[in-house]
Structure formats: C-alpha cells, structure tokens
Amino acid sequence: MTRYEEIAAELRARMDADPPRYPIGSRLPGYGPLTDEFGVGRGVLTEALGLLALEGRIKVTDRSGAVVLDPAEPPGRIDVGTTVRRNDLGYIFNAAAGHWRPITTPTRRWLPAPPHIARLLDVPKGADVLERHRVIGPDGRPVLIADSYLPDLARDTILEDASTGPGGIYDRLEHDLGHGPLTWTRTTSARSATPEQARELGIPRGGALLVLTRITHSGTTGRPVEVNITYVDGGRFAVEDIISRDETAHWPTTPATAENRPGQPQ
Known part of the structure; x- marks a missing residue:
C-alpha cells in the first residue's frame, strides 16, 4: 500500500x-x-x-x-435523453435543471473563435464569435457552467444583451431571426477543470468535469447557429440515459445460438 x-x-x-x-x-x-x-x-x-x-x-x-459526504447518497442525474422539453421559460434539455437559474448576470464578449469552436460552428478560424458565459444552479448554488458561442448573425441584435427576453436565445433565433424550427445534436465527454472553472463551481483544480456539447442548427439554412458547451461537476453528477430495445431485441427473445469467447470474431 x-x-x-x-x-x-x-x-x-x-x-x-x-x-x-x-x-x-x-x-x-x-x-x-x-x-x-x-x-x-x-x-x-x-x-x-x-x-x-x-x-x-x-x-x-x-x-x-x-x-x-454521505457515501450512500447517489450522484445527481443529468438527463441527456433525446427529448427536448419546453415550459414557460423556453426549451429544457435537462429535466432536473428546469428550475435552475443564473447565479450571476451572464457575461458577453466578442472574441476570435478558438479552433474547436470554429470547427463546430463551421466558420473560419479566428472569425469573430459572441461568447455568452453563465454559471447556473438551484437556490443560488453553482452547479454548472454554460458557455454559448454564436457566429456573426448575433451582431447588433438582442443576442448581445445581458437579457435576451422570454425563451432566451433559442426563441430569438427561431422567432425573431427566422431560423426556426431549430434542431440540435449533442456529444458527451470529460475533461479536467481549469482553475477558473474550479473557482466558479467550488471544486478542486483539475477536478473532473462532464462536458456536454450541443450544436444548434438553423431550420432554414441547416447551418450551425450556436454551440453550447455545458460543464458539470463530474464528482456530483452522472449522465443518465434510458436504454430502449431495438426491434432485433424485442421481447420475447429467442435463445442465442453463439457464445462470446475470447479471440472469436464478433
């Protein structure tokens, strides 16, 4: 030991x-x-x-x-299923977060697109993008960081303001800027917290983060109009999916005829 x-x-x-x-x-x-x-x-x-x-x-x-901590207490669940919900506040991508609110006023700034953001937004490297940075959680407790990146279509619009009105940026994109109906794709990964992220979430420097990257696509052009990257404390939350049965696995099943053994082709 x-x-x-x-x-x-x-x-x-x-x-x-x-x-x-x-x-x-x-x-x-x-x-x-x-x-x-x-x-x-x-x-x-x-x-x-x-x-x-x-x-x-x-x-x-x-x-x-x-x-x-209580070791018997399970981690919080981040629902990352394939359904987007909606309430009087707008679209909800995580059912548990429907009541979570920004801890502080979102910060906004135009900056040259980092390489990974340029790739996700399909814009040239270094092109100006609008970054909207928020820290969110229930009852004033920081739980997640949400960073949104929008291309030049956001310039000189309400998307640059601290408050973008009921429904937030997605209602503005769909109804005001003519990009509805929006569609989304998402990936889930992990990384270590930067010192700034650790400070905002109250976790150790280098602590594990769940990283949920969501790309918003225009319903009229099909192009990406926003990238949202959400960072969640990996020590407090776990990703939860509902696993459904494909038609090939429909019950009742028939007994399998092959055995999975080392070295056999699959």
Missing part, C-alpha cells in the same frame, strides 16, 4: 468510526495540520484526498477544504 493510500485509509476509518471523528457534513482539518500529522508533503496528501473524493467520501474545494 502506498503512503497516500495509507493516509486515505486512516481518514476513511475516522469517518466510519462509531461515533465518527469526521461526521457527514463536517470539514477535514486543513492541509497544514494533516501534512504535519502524517509527515508528508502537500502532493502526497492531495493524492490521498483525491482518492477519497473519487470514492465520493469527500468534496474538496479550493475555498473551504474538504467536506465529508
């Missing part, structure tokens, strides 16, 4: 003691006291805390240290 695994095991035992030395909702001692107690450097302690965070035992933040 490595030193960081030994430290993680000791801290885990303190959480599981009866009564627990570190009960659910309490904070672990800071880096200074723990490195002194265990006689290790900050790097080893960071690995130990990272292991506990991966197990869902603690949440580490740059601001308040490590908070002890």
Whole structure:
C-alpha cells in the first residue's frame, strides 16, 4: 500500500468510526495540520484526498477544504435523453435543471473563435464569435457552467444583451431571426477543470468535469447557429440515459445460438 493510500485509509476509518471523528457534513482539518500529522508533503496528501473524493467520501474545494459526504447518497442525474422539453421559460434539455437559474448576470464578449469552436460552428478560424458565459444552479448554488458561442448573425441584435427576453436565445433565433424550427445534436465527454472553472463551481483544480456539447442548427439554412458547451461537476453528477430495445431485441427473445469467447470474431 502506498503512503497516500495509507493516509486515505486512516481518514476513511475516522469517518466510519462509531461515533465518527469526521461526521457527514463536517470539514477535514486543513492541509497544514494533516501534512504535519502524517509527515508528508502537500502532493502526497492531495493524492490521498483525491482518492477519497473519487470514492465520493469527500468534496474538496479550493475555498473551504474538504467536506465529508454521505457515501450512500447517489450522484445527481443529468438527463441527456433525446427529448427536448419546453415550459414557460423556453426549451429544457435537462429535466432536473428546469428550475435552475443564473447565479450571476451572464457575461458577453466578442472574441476570435478558438479552433474547436470554429470547427463546430463551421466558420473560419479566428472569425469573430459572441461568447455568452453563465454559471447556473438551484437556490443560488453553482452547479454548472454554460458557455454559448454564436457566429456573426448575433451582431447588433438582442443576442448581445445581458437579457435576451422570454425563451432566451433559442426563441430569438427561431422567432425573431427566422431560423426556426431549430434542431440540435449533442456529444458527451470529460475533461479536467481549469482553475477558473474550479473557482466558479467550488471544486478542486483539475477536478473532473462532464462536458456536454450541443450544436444548434438553423431550420432554414441547416447551418450551425450556436454551440453550447455545458460543464458539470463530474464528482456530483452522472449522465443518465434510458436504454430502449431495438426491434432485433424485442421481447420475447429467442435463445442465442453463439457464445462470446475470447479471440472469436464478433
């Protein structure tokens, strides 16, 4: 067992003691006291805390240290099915987020398109795009970061304003700018949080993020008119899909006739 695994095991035992030395909702001692107690450097302690965070035992933040979590509490679910919903606020892509609101006023800026955004929007590299940056969550708690990128069609329109009115940018694109009905495609990936993203979400630097990339296509031209990239704390949320049966798997099934063995062609 490595030193960081030994430290993680000791801290885990303190959480599981009866009564627990570190009960659910309490904070672990800071880096200074723990490195002194265990006689290790900050790097080893960071690995130990990272292991506990991966197990869902603690949440580490740059601001308040490590908070002890309930290991029996399941992660929140991000519904990324194939259905877009709508309520009086507009389109909803995650059912759980229908009541989430911006924590702060969205920031807006024109900037040269980063290479991946230029590719997704099908515009030349370095072309001006409008970035709209928001931090969103329930009850004033930051849960996700949503960055939207729009091409030059947004220039000198309400899409540049802090508030884009009822229904947001999608209603403006569909009804005011003549791009309805919109269609969307989405990919799901993962990456490490940048220092700025970690600060906004209250997670460790380099913490895991779920990355949901959604491309909005014009109903009149078929071209991309917006790219939305949503970053979600991978330690608190999991992607959930409903798996349906294809016609080939329709019940009742017939017994399989082949066995899946190593080395056999599939």
